[in-house]
Amino acid sequence: MREAGVGATLASAPVAERALAPMHVAHLGLVPYARALDLQRAVARARISGDIAQDVLLLLEHPPVVTLGRSSKAKNLVASPAMLAARGVELFEAERGGDVTFHGRGQLVGYPIVNLREHRQDLHWYLRQLEEALIRALRTIGIASERSEGRTGVWTDGRKIASIGVHARDWVTWHGFALNVSTDLSYFDLMVPCGLAGVRMTSVAKELGPSAPELASVEDIVAESFGEVFSRAPTMLAPDSLSEMLVHA
């Protein structure tokens, strides 16, 4: 399934036409939040030092976890830590921007480690580009989505389908976006998502019903649109090669 997607990606990228710099895309599967955080920081450090010369996009899923961004207000977490534990949900405080959010199976999490010095030193621009990549990917899937002025994220018909929160050091980013593909949306009842009262969450599966694509194909589509928006050629990177790059870094 994944191979087919990558084949299609390569076929549709006429390399000779325009030599775009490559962007490593690593499909990591299910990764616990803490481990993913360590990995992101390691990749970011290597990106800052120049040991990794290209932008990297980590694509993965997390086991159920609630994370609090830097702007989190306690009242936006409705559930007590005990209630979270009872549902098997971990709780983390993360250094990203934004308020509280949930990650879990069926949600495509993307952590772009991008050196903005090679794009634009503008975090607002970066946030808008992330939105653009997701909007384009959703359009390919058949979902019309849009931005909502002053509310970073991607929305479809007033419902939030993807959340965004980023962090940067020396203009190298980590953290990123979370796109609900087939997420169990009831988890969002444990909190006020993003600190925005009255926000309804949705997912690709909820919008499209039985015809919704699987997470794996959504990953490929997102990688593709990400490359398009950031003018990079997505090239698949096996998790092993990623570890290897970090060992040598």
Added chain:
Amino acid sequence: MATKVTMEALSPTMEEGRLVKWLKAEGDAIAKGDVLAEVETDKAVMELVARGAGVLRARLAAEGDTRPVGELLAVIAEKDENIDAILKKAPAPAVPASSAPSAPSAPSASSASSASSTVVPQPTASTPPSHPNGGGRARSSPLARRLASSRGLDLGTLQGTGPGGRIIRLDIDAAASTELSGAPTAAAARTAAPVMRAAGDSEDIPLTQIRKTIARRLAESNGPIPTFFLTADFDLTSVRELRAQMIAMGDEFKVSYNDILIKAIATALSQHPEVNAHWLGDSIRRHHRVHLGMAVAVDDGLITPIIADADTKRISEIARESRELAKRARERKLAPEEYTGATCTVSNLGMFGIDEFTAIINPPEVAIFAGGAGGDVPVVLDGTLAVRTRVRITMSCDHRAVDGAMGARFMQTLRRLIENPLMLVF
């Protein structure tokens, strides 16, 4: 040598940032590259990284504080270094960077690290220049001299840390790094050359953030944007009658000419998405909703609050909203979402007696409308001289997106609406 830590711009348009977390405490030892704090804008957090080593001597903002870009947030220095001079120059909390010294001593006083030149005006403006090198020629390495000249630094103001107090590359780096973040630089300060002049001859007004943004944005506009202008006279006779009738009924809605023009322009924009558009460099984004920016003069510049969905609002709503927005704009109480995201903009200088003018496009918008003063003028109608109330409106068009005929067609639609204001009511 002390290193200033200032609020950094996380994006070119950012004017202030919120310090969300301190990662170092006062008294902590700091190595170059250490993460001191985190600053947030929108949903992005950026780390503030130490550009010099020493001890974190002072933290000048609390977690949760919002500070203007360029403002001093912390000082890193040696444990026993005297940092009083730097702290004294730190702005009082929550006061945006503004006044700067114009005293002849300005270049030497702190040009090496004028991160935020907000100086409390001192009665003794002629503070003796604090040349660490005693005013004599500073000893320096050739590399340091070259770097200093390329970065616009005055060697005389630097304290060398090399052998025998020699200024070396590291000193230049440290001095240059304290000048990052867009604050007035040594080069800028140096232009205030120590020439003889009497106080009161002139007044140096430092650039405020809003002034810098206006300058940069509008230069950006009139430079690369190929602009042309379309001017037309619009007959306000019907609008005047409409207003006269409303006033006769008690002027319940307090609708002004300007409110009616805003409604007319918004309505025309809804019919001409090619004008209600943004130029994105590699594409043109046509907007289906009309969010009309309305230029409002404020004390230190202008700001364009937005009437969202202006085409679908009743004129009385526009009147109420525009009054409210203008009032809050002058009080500087607008939330960012109230002045960002306009699809097109209207400016009006009629109240200043300006007959007509051309306004500068606010990119990425592709047009702007400039309204002059309406008034009675003699016109020839069917071969007879008559007096009509007219207003002149000039449309500035970004030719990359709007062509002459396209703009002219827009003006035709606008004429139809303004001259038949009943169209705006239904």
